[in-house]
Amino acid sequence: MMPVVEIQGVTQRYGHATVLHDLNLSLAPGEVLGLFGHNGAGKTTSMKLILGLLQASSGQVRVFGRAPSDPQVRQMLGYLPENVTFYPQLSGLETLQHFARLKGAPMSQVATLLEDVGLTAAARRRVKTYSKGMRQRLGLAQALLGEPRLLLLDEPTVGLDPIATQDLYRLLDRLRGQGTSIILCSHVLPGVEAHINRAAILTQGRLLALGTLAALREEAGLPTLIRSSGLQRAALLQKRWSEAGHVTRRWGAQGLQVAAFNGNKLDLLRQLLDQENPSDVEIVVPSLEDLYRHYMDSPAERAL
C-alpha cells in the first residue's frame, strides 16, 4: 500500500542553522504517529514540510504520492496549528462556514462538526469571547472539514480540560478506525500511549527513536515494575530475589517492588503468587514518558 506520507533523507536549513538532519519517516493509511520532542526539536518544521509550507533544503517529501503543495493534496489534509487563532470578529459558525467554503467541504458538515466538538451552544458567539479550550476545539473542527485522509495536529490538547482531552482521544480513535492517518505532534503527554500506533522521538532535528511502543520498550530495555503489597514475609522474598540478581525495593509498609527485565515479568509474578499471598499487585510498564526520558538521556543524545 502506498504510504500516506513519505519523508526521505530530508535536511532542512534556515540560513546556517540546520533544523532537520537527514530525516526518514513514513506513515501508512490509518496509522497514528506520535511525534515527540522538546521545543525546537524539529516537530513543527516536519509538519510544515508535510504541509508544503516549506521546501526541503534537500531530500524528498511526498504526500499521497504527490508534492505536498499540490492543491489536491491539500484537499485531503486537515491541519490544527499550535495555538490556533481565528478572526475575532466572526462567530464560530461563520468561521467554520468560511473555511468550509475555502476547502470545498459541504455546508451540512459545519453543524455536525460544531456538535462533535461541543460548540453548538456557542456557535453564534464571536470567537473573541471564546476561551482557549473553545478556540482549540474550533480549530479541531476546522481541521476535520472535508473529511481529510491525513490529519496533522500540533499540540492538540493544549488548553483542553481532562474531559475534553479524553473526548479528543476518542475522536482520534474513531477517525483512525475510519482509515484516517494522523500525525500527533506533542510534548510527551500522559494518556496518549493508547491512541498512537508508533512514536517518533525527535531531538535537535534528529530522529532518536522510531517504532511501536512495544518495540521501543524492548529496544530501551526498561524494566516493568511489579509492586505487591500486604505481604507476610516481604523481607524474605526480597532477600531471595536479590540473591537471584533482581533489583528490589521495599514498597510501603508490607510491600515490595521488583524490576522485571526482558520477559522476566511472568516468571516473577508466578514466584510472587506461589510464595506469598499479596493483597494487591500493581504492574507498571514503562510509560512513554519513561521511554522519552530514557532516549533523551541515552548516549546517542549526549553525543549530539
Added chain:
Amino acid sequence: MTPIWNMARKEFSDGLRNRWLLAISLLFAVLAIGIAWLGAAASGQLGFTSIPATIASLASLATFLMPLIALLLAYDAIVGEDESGTLLLLLTYPLGRGQILLGKFVGHGLILALATFIGFGCAMLAIALLVDDVEFSLLLWAFGRFMLTSTLLGWGFLGLAYVLSAVSAEKSTAAGLALGVWFFFVLVFDLALLALLVISEGQFSPTLLPWLLLFNPADVYRLINLSGFDTGPASVGVMALAGDLAVPTAVLWLCLALWVVGPLAWAYWLFGRRAA
C-alpha cells in the same frame, strides 16, 4: 474562480460588518454635496456654479481621500493575517497565494467601488434633481468618469497597500509605510516637481517634466478629470504642466490601469517570497 470569490466574500462582509462601506459612502456623499453647493464660496458665490468647477473641486478632494481610505482598508491584508496566525492556516488550504491576494483585492475593491458609486452617485442625483437647467448628459459623463477614475485610483492604492503588507514583518510597520506612501504621492511628489520647476527656472527639460506626472497615479487621475471641458477651470499647481503634455486621454486611462495592475503584480511577487 471560486476560491477567489470565497476570499472576496469574507473581505466584503467584513467591510459591511465593521461599517466601512457605510462610513465611506456617507463621507463621500456629504463631502460631494457640500462641495457642489459651497465649493464656490471662496469666490463669493453661493450655490451650484458649474459642472467643471464641481468636478475639479471633487477631484482635488478625492486625490487626498481615496488613497488614504484604500491604504487604511488594505494595509494589514497580509501582515495582519500573518500576525493573527490565520495566514498559516489559509496557506494550508487548497488555494494559492495568488488566489488569496486576488480574493482580497476583489473584496476590498468592491467595497471601494460601491462606496464611490453610492456616495458620489447620491451627489450626482442631488444635483440633477435640485439644480435647474443643468446639462444632464454632461453631468452624467463628467460624474461617470469621475466615479470610474476614483475607483481606479482607489484600486491602485489597494495594490500599493498589499505591497507594503507583503514586505512588512509587523502591522505597525505596514501602517507607518502606508502613511509614508500616502504622503509621498499626495504631497511630496507634486511639491518636488514644483521645486524642480522653480529651481531650474523652467530650464529643466520642459518636454520631460510633464511626463513625470504619469509616475504619480494621483496626478494621472486629476489629469483625466480636468480634461475635456470646453471651459475648463484654471489649472493650478503642477496641473498647469498638463498643458504641455500632449497625450491622448486614452493613454492617461491606460496609465491609471497600469497603476492598478503593476502594484498588484508586485505585491503578488513579494507575497510569494514571504516565508510561511
